[in-house]
Amino acid sequence: MWEYTDKVKDLFLNPKNVGEIENPDAVGEVGSLTCGDALKLMLKIDKETGKIQDAKFQTFGCASAIASSSALTELIKGKTLEEARKITNQEIADYLGGLPDEKMHCSVMGQEALEAAIASYRGEEVAAEPHEKIVCRCFNISEEKIRRVAIENHLTTVEEITNFTKAGGGCGGCIPDIEAILKDVWAVKEAPKPKEPKKLTNLQKIALIQDVLEREIRPKLQADGGDLELLDIEGNRVVIALRAMCVSCPMGGVTVQGIEAKLKELVSADIVVESR
């Protein structure tokens, strides 16, 4: 059971500002049924002063999603759009007396709905641009969002990213990508060192190939229900067999190429991979 604050419980059981506004001036919709939570925010805005006169919401989601939506509407009512725009997801969480770590994404959803609503009011391009690179396909989370949330909330681990955005919480296939993004966000940029080609003994080479397959390749294949088996290594020729889902996968050839590229990068440029 989640440890919800009394404020969360209260706003879940007695949510404020539920419903629809007739002819709203701004509407912001984020999330989807598939993701497991979704929020539709509707605003009535005073054209003269730019103040938010009324805010209402409809939410599909858990207790903290409903409470976060309720908190958001309370926070923004009476504020100008400029003031409202400055509200962070942390402020929504603070209003609720805090949220469990795993539920921080609910506050992020509130902030995003507000952003979307303000953008729609100003006739700006609404979020979820098609050019964004989707990292987490389970929850449709883009690289841009992961970067932004990581920087705004000082997140350094994949677990935190999952808590705040849900990315990586489904099949887990994108966890290596999120790790790479985090590394990039927080890395002190330094020029990559030119690789020093080193001469490996046969034994070292075999051990390294096995290590790369076990650590780098198989976990990724297994995440998609596939697998491979290392059959033999003769000089630079690596013989593998695709297993499980990979056997029937039409992308099998591409997979083998990918494995070869990885081994060329990490072991030796002369590696050739054959699949049986």
Add this chain to the structure above:
Amino acid sequence: MKPIYLDNNATTAVAPEVREAMLPFLEEFYGNPSSMHTFGGQVHRKVEDARAQVAALIGADPGEIIFTSCGSESDNTALMSSLESFPARKHVITTRVEHPAVLNFAKHLGRKGYRITYISVDSFGRLDMDAFKKSLDDNVAVVSIMHANNETGVVFPIAEIGAILKERGILFHTDAVQTVGKIAINLKELPVDMLSLSGHKLHAPKGIGALYVRKGTRFYPYLIGGHQERGRRAGTENVPYIIALGKACEIALENISNEGEYVGRLRDKLEKALLASCPDTRINGDTVNRLPNTTNISFEYVEGEAILLRIDRHGICASSGSACTSGALEPSHVLRAMGVPFTAIHGSVRFSLSRYNTEAEIDKVIEALPPIIKELRTLSPFGRDKLPGCSVSA
């Protein structure tokens, strides 16, 4: 307020008779069953009585029962023992819908270099028997397939599976944690080599389980140390809980046919009433081969955690396959394997009954739940146009 406890696949109430039976072993009979003196020795005899009670419930010989600390330990032990028994075999077969005690152990073995085949299920949660038969080869060390699924209650055809494996000389383990005490099991006839059970699913306390190992099956202990359990599981016996498990099995054996009928009738009443009063509601899983105590219902357009917390205020306890109720934000792997749409997974609620539930309790749930679904649906941005909500009068 006494809770209306409909989460018996998670854990059960300790039966009063069970509590009664174990208490003396927390008080005057604290001896070690391994001791030479009479004081300890008398405890040893009680442990053996309990072993006979457990064996009787599943049609086993007392010598085929090993006491463990929980269902997970039984599952892990069975798999590890099989691998140690057949070190040359590197293939393990299980299903996509197993309990994490088997599923995550299989994944762990996959990382260690074993080849793991996960058999799929269809949209009713029924095992793909063709895929199962095709997956068999001479490299299989063990097949581990659960008897009934904890989330949907769907019962797998383990007699048929066991017969196929017996013919091929492949070890068969079944996780029967959800079935022991709920439906009759006779291992004299059922071709199963190893079977896991857990005390707290049949009204014994948490922290006690057992592993059945058929006589003549190769076995390697998982916990190594003293000679307890005839060298098959080290560690001083958890005497009070072993006594409790024995008593719980004895009661289960006495009641097994009546109880199934009783909880089945209550479950059916609950299910029918909720389906009738709430539109856009579906049952997850095969309703023909199913545990009598379990129903898994999806309420579209609402989220499971929100339902659970609202019914919690009425003292009603159930569980959900929604992502929001799991620590990992991952929706139920069982419902996903069945291809249940995400929308229906998020709104899934499992009710699991026991002999202690009453008709009056079920009536209260039938009364309390529809208005909650209706209210949450008015809160939801989805399905508004076509959804009248639930008819509260039903």
